[in-house]
Amino acid sequence: ISAMMADRSLPPMIWVFLDHSGATGTNEFADSVNNGPWGKALTEELIPALERQYAMDARPSGRFLTGHSSGGWSTLWLQVRYPKLFGGSWPTSPDPSDFHNFTNIDLYAPGANFYRDAKGQPIPLVRDHGKLIATMEQFARAEAVLGPYGGQIASFEWVFSPRGADGRPVPVFDRATGKVDPAVVAYWRDNYDVANIVTRDAAALRRDLDGKIHLTVGTADTFYLDGPAHLLEAAMAKARIKASFTYLPDKTHFDLYVRGDDKMALMKDNAWAMYAVARPGAKRPAP
Template identity: 60%
Template sequence: MTRFLLLPLPLLALTGATLPETRFDISLPDALGNDASGRLLLFASPLSADNSNSEDVDLNGPDDAPIFLAGRDVASFGQDHTVTIDAQEEAFPKGLAALSPGEYRVQVVLDRDGGYNYGGRGEGDLVSRTVTLRFPLDARPSIALDHELPPAAAQFDVTGLPPRAAEQILASQPHLHDERVLSTALTRFRGTPQSLAAWVLTPPGYDPHGRITFPTVYTTGAFGSNHRLDGQMLSRIWHLMEIKAMPPMIWVTLDFSSPTGTTEFADSMNNGPWGEALTKEIIPYLESRYRMDARPSGRFLTGHSSGGWFALWAMVRYPAFFGGSWPSSPDPVDFRAFIGVDIYQRGANMYRDGNGTPRPLERAHGRVRMTIEEAARIETVLGHNGGQLRSFDWTFSPRRADGTPASLFDRVTGAIDPDVAAYWRDHYDIGHRIETDWSRLRHDLDGKVHVAVGTADSYYLDGAVHRLEAAFRKVGGRAHFLYVPGASHSINEVYARDGDRNAYYREMALGMYAVARPAVAQPRR
């Protein structure tokens, strides 16, 4: 899940006054090319001591920093290398004319590949310098795009990192292997060659020519993760295995990011057969190249947030293929509590409850930081695809005649489409699957599910986990549920015990190893 900060907007009193200027002319200097296209985004935030010297104005700025956002599609900058964005039209929270008077820091970004909704600014995006303007505007400002964002630093570039983190990353480097796996199933679906990226971390004592095999853990990142970040995550795992805090296993991070968000490795009408690719192509390919224990008792799943949903879904969808799953803070696993909303309730609405109260999306320290409606509107301004809520549609929804996914809810009114909700229930609701299909699942799934979540999860995901636990109890299934008191959605909070942020890594790894190697003495903590 993702977080954005919002701008409270008292209405500007305009009665009898001339409407202020809301348009900006954005120019493309010759140094940045003859033309460009993409999603043009304008950010503004009130000038303050915190941002007066900052280089960027962005959604993920200092805590509680209010933000204004406007966007439009740009097909071309034309012969004069200039386009106009009207910040009164596609804007959040409201049009520019509603902003309170004062000085604002303003910056413009051309999102050239449509990736902002997923991972923010990235390689190739064009960015202006930050300027200070006084609102309301009395004339149309001109802002020039100034520079192109460079490629991300090399995978093992540790410049600026804390010494301990840098040391761990460099130590893991010789044991980290970059793989690209061609998928016939996804190639057939897309019509063009499709490959999936993975990092394979081999443990201490690994001999590629030896006879010893190792249990293997498959994991994915949270929403917004990518292949580069996945590799860095494994440096912590290497360190824990190196100091013998965790048993020696092979760890594999799988990149499930796409232009539409995360695919969750679920077979989908819109994203394609990702589950088929995982179980029939990716894992068999990796098992042919590495000394992996290729038995179900040697394959394990874990992940956090969106990665947690993947880990649970793959376990329930392919219970005979994996030996166990340890998801943490998973995205909604029971759609009767989908971000706090029962999507099956008659007349259900994503934006407001039956009393008309706005439904929250994110909380922190007992207060609501964002509503579902606000998050949906931000996604709409940022672009057409890639956001968290639209990512759910791409994964869970049926496909419309125009090739796009049907929306669970109307983005203007919040009204839930009951037909789409029924499709989600029948195909992807894990709690529903446990309740209705347990007789078939019991033999291969019983006792294999271990879920951890904070009792103060930032996105109310603990509610869906409680529902899932109730589903297991209802059918008499064995599953382990851990509720970490006071923990938010942060992986560091969910995994920490008594100040040790790696405690749950050790806990789950020892549990996996006990399944894969029951006769081997467990390493001491």
């Protein structure tokens, strides 16, 4: 980062890299009944402490979010949950933001199943362009063998699910059959489906969220995350909240940032877009 700022390929900014990993998986910096109030701790404790200690631009136009994959979902949810605090979010390839397409699963469909679609066909989860690599069932069963904590699906439940009588998150689906629990899905919808939150709270969010979401995903995303991004884009448009969505042709989950020989090209683009908000009129140096 310092080298890229020194050669002016990145603008002068203070970067804070947040580690959201933990014993139960990733906490996403989302407020959760299972993991705790990570969003509240970030926004009410950590950020104010940093701004007291360092020469930071302590105003919304000086605070920006960006992250990839689960970090992309986190920075998307944080911007929607705390729209006045941040001046914009640049999520890349975020985890599903509309649960009508939770990596190819419509969680709201009657009789929804994590493993099979309405026609009984296996639900794909991982692809390499046109080649299927793994199904959701294969992924879920492999994760179950490895243990109940720390995997991707378990992480979702530790963040999104209500707490059960045993003190653990209530599973969103039966690991043996794939059957989805509609009551758990309803809880997920009300608290963590970003498209639903934007639609439901459009009037309250519009002023503070307008123009602040800038999402980028590849059309060949390895985990099919371009699908839910399209649904979120439609929800934002219906809510009349301005947002920008960019779909990079043939890019996957893992080469999204690459352009030519530059492996960090998208990061640089997003950083300069942030800087334009913080310092209107600033010019990006010619390459």
